[in-house]
Amino acid sequence: MATVDTFSEGRQVRRIRDESPSATTGKGTPPPRAAAEKGTRAASRPRTFSRAGSAGAWLPYLLPVTLVVLWQLGSSTGIISDRIMPSPVAVLAAFWERLLSGELARDVGVSGARAVSGLVIGGSIGFLLGIANGVSKLSEQLTDTTLQMLRTIPHLAMIPLVILWFGIGEEAKLFLTSLGVLFPIYLNTYHGVRNVDRDLVEMGRIYGMSSWSLFRKVIFPGALPSIFVGLRYALGIMWLTLIVSESIAANSGIGYMANTAREFMMTDVVVLALVIYALLGKLADVIARTLERRALAWNAAYQG
Amino acid sequence: MPIGPYQSPLAFVSDGELERHYAEPQPVPHEAEGPQPAGLRLRGIEKRFGDNHVLKGIDLEVPVGQFVAIVGKSGCGKSTLLRLLVGLDEPTAGEISFLGDDGTAVEPNARIVFQEPRLLPWFSVADNVAVGLGGGVPKETGRREAKRALAAVQLAEKAGDWPSKLSGGQRQRVALARALVSRPGLLALDEPLGALDALTRIGMQELVSQVWRELGFTAVLVTHDVSEAVFLADRVIVLDEGRISLDLDIPQGGERRHGDPVLAEIEGRLLDRILGRG
Numbered sequence: 001m002a003t004v005d006t007f008s009e010g011r012q013v014r015r016i017r018d019e020s021p022s023a024t025t026g027k028g029t030p031p032p033r034a035a036a037e038k039g040t041r042a043a044s045r046p047r048t049f050s051r052a053g054s055a056g057a058w059l060p061y062l063l064p065v066t067l068v069v070l071w072q073l074g075s076s077t078g079i080i081s082d083r084i085m086p087s088p089v090a091v092l093a094a095f096w097e098r099l100l101s102g103e104l105a106r107d108v109g110v111s112g113a114r115a116v117s118g119l120v121i122g123g124s125i126g127f128l129l130g131i132a133n134g135v136s137k138l139s140e141q142l143t144d145t146t147l148q149m150l151r152t153i154p155h156l157a158m159i160p161l162v163i164l165w166f167g168i169g170e171e172a173k174l175f176l177t178s179l180g181v182l183f184p185i186y187l188n189t190y191h192g193v194r195n196v197d198r199d200l201v202e203m204g205r206i207y208g209m210s211s212w213s214l215f216r217k218v219i220f221p222g223a224l225p226s227i228f229v230g231l232r233y234a235l236g237i238m239w240l241t242l243i244v245s246e247s248i249a250a251n252s253g254i255g256y257m258a259n260t261a262r263e264f265m266m267t268d269v270v271v272l273a274l275v276i277y278a279l280l281g282k283l284a285d286v287i288a289r290t291l292e293r294r295a296l297a298w299n300a301a302y303q304g
Numbered sequence: 305m306p307i308g309p310y311q312s313p314l315a316f317v318s319d320g321e322l323e324r325h326y327a328e329p330q331p332v333p334h335e336a337e338g339p340q341p342a343g344l345r346l347r348g349i350e351k352r353f354g355d356n357h358v359l360k361g362i363d364l365e366v367p368v369g370q371f372v373a374i375v376g377k378s379g380c381g382k383s384t385l386l387r388l389l390v391g392l393d394e395p396t397a398g399e400i401s402f403l404g405d406d407g408t409a410v411e412p413n414a415r416i417v418f419q420e421p422r423l424l425p426w427f428s429v430a431d432n433v434a435v436g437l438g439g440g441v442p443k444e445t446g447r448r449e450a451k452r453a454l455a456a457v458q459l460a461e462k463a464g465d466w467p468s469k470l471s472g473g474q475r476q477r478v479a480l481a482r483a484l485v486s487r488p489g490l491l492a493l494d495e496p497l498g499a500l501d502a503l504t505r506i507g508m509q510e511l512v513s514q515v516w517r518e519l520g521f522t523a524v525l526v527t528h529d530v531s532e533a534v535f536l537a538d539r540v541i542v543l544d545e546g547r548i549s550l551d552l553d554i555p556q557g558g559e560r561r562h563g564d565p566v567l568a569e570i571e572g573r574l575l576d577r578i579l580g581r582g
């Protein structure tokens with residue numbers, strides 16, 4: 001071409017590159033453009049993130065820290081009586097003392113084990129029922145209405161009956177916790193399975209998936225976001241049930257620790273028990289969220 | 305017999321190492337020749353949904369390896385017919401047979417691609433394609449086959465991505481790779497490009513045409529785009545109220561191009577027929 005030398009070299013190169021994909025086939029995204037898009041996205045993302053990051057890092061803790069400082073100031077100046085509310089320092093001291101004596105580890109261990117076994121038993125039953133009723137019409141007709149009726153009874157209202165049945169031993173606490181977590185897990189698993197995209201299920205059938213494959217590759221992953229919602233609800237109920245049942249009757253665990261402390265007017269230990277419940281609750285939620293983010297990495301809503 | 309899933313339908317995506325790996329463990333020599341496309345014979349096919357008489361007697365023969373396009377107004381039974389072909393539904397009356405080159409009955413290993421890609425969002429692109437191999441394939445083999453099929457649709461570099469990261473056209477190419485990975489003898493396409501923008505669609509048409517020429521399966525394409533039908537197919541069938549109202553061969557010859565005057569003329573005739581103007 002005679003006019004080539006009027007183009008700058010850069011432009012000429014660009015022209016050639018623009019033309020080459022359509023010249024060969026014209027299909028597909030030309031790689032240079034895809035790379036360029038990726039580049040812009042990668043370049044703009046850190047900027048937004050770092051802004052959110054620097055502010056986000058300490059902002060959520062501003063309020064609790066301020067409250068604790070005010071609380072400590074109130075206690076040291078005598079505005080808050082330590083009969084009503086021990087100072088944060090006193091709570092810390094109680095924590096340290098019990099940590100050294102080993103009582104704390106034992107009580108937290110006992111409560112944690114109760115919580116986990118209740119969650120495992122109730123959660124498994126709820127999960128299995130949810131799956132069964134989601135995939136089988138027969139199973140749904142047999143059990144769903146009953147479960148929906150039982151669900152309306154507040155499980156803590158069963159405490160008198162449970163004490164009559166099991167006494168005040170471990171079984172009573174296990175039963176109540178399991179019952180409490182069963183329903184949120186059941187409902188959300190069932191809902192999740194029912195809402196799996198029918199087109200995907202049909203696709204699975206077309207490609208000859210066995211029932212088990214269909215469950216493992218299509219139905220279960222499709223229901224998983226909803227199952228996680230159920231799990232996080234269940235965790236809240238799990239701690240609530242445990243606190244109530246440990247305060248009613250127990251000879252170990254955090255609830256027991258708090259109740260004995262109350263008898264001896266040790267407000268610092270009572271508050272310590274509350275703090276530990278809060279921390280355990282938070283820990284459970286963090287674990288659930290982490291699992292959720294890992295398991296649902298494919299879902300744009302859980303990325304980042 | 306369907307061809308074992310271990311054989312690559314996509315051997316043309318030559319990759320020295322894969323090829324060598326592939327060459328050794330093939331115990332079924334006569335099937336190693338390549339894909340075995342299945343022709344079609346429909347006899348008096350009818351389909352009713354309750355009182356709704358959708359297909360009212362379809363007779364059709366599709367030779368092995370032909371590319372047939374079916375066009376027609378919305379609701380005339382095109383999707384219904386495709387679902388019968390791939391065994392997703394049973395005809396109310398009539399008979400569907402799949403015939404090999406020599407006229408004997410063959411297992412068609414039929415696959416279908418829909419307008420929506422229907423990818424599993426929780427599987428990587430490669431794992432989605434491996435779904436097309438069916439069960440009983442070792443993971444490694446599945447991955448390798450998937451990569452090969454992805455290369456055939458020019459998406460090899462996306463093998464590890466989540467489907468949510470892809471564009472609409474790319475997702476549809478993954479769906480195509482999933483359908484092709486098990487070397488179908490018959491590929492049904494139900495408005496596979498209907499949801500794509502015009503430019504992406506043209507690129508995809510060329511891709512479909514290329515894989516069809518390279519793999520040699522029998523293709524049945526449903527489309528509402530008459531120019532797409534004319535561009536891709538050897539033969540266009542117009543379906544009208546459950547009957548075939550026109551069966552037109554598209555003259556072969558040379559490379560087809562969008563905007564070719566001969567094709568444009570055929571396109572015009574088809575449109576007149578579909579819209580009842582001629």
Ligand SMILES: Nc1ncnc2c1ncn2[C@@H]1O[C@H](COP(=O)(O)OP(=O)(O)O)[C@@H](O)[C@H]1O
Pocket residue numbers: 353356358376377378379380381382383384385
């Ligand atoms: N599973 C079904 N049950 C009842 N009616 C159906 C079913 N599938 C399709 N139909 C009916 O069959 C007719 C043709 O549908 P379809 O084959 O999807 O048309 P199209 O040519 O637009 O693809 C429509 O009237 C539709 O309502």
Ligand SMILES: [Mg+2]
Pocket residue numbers: 382383384
């Ligand atoms: Mg349709």
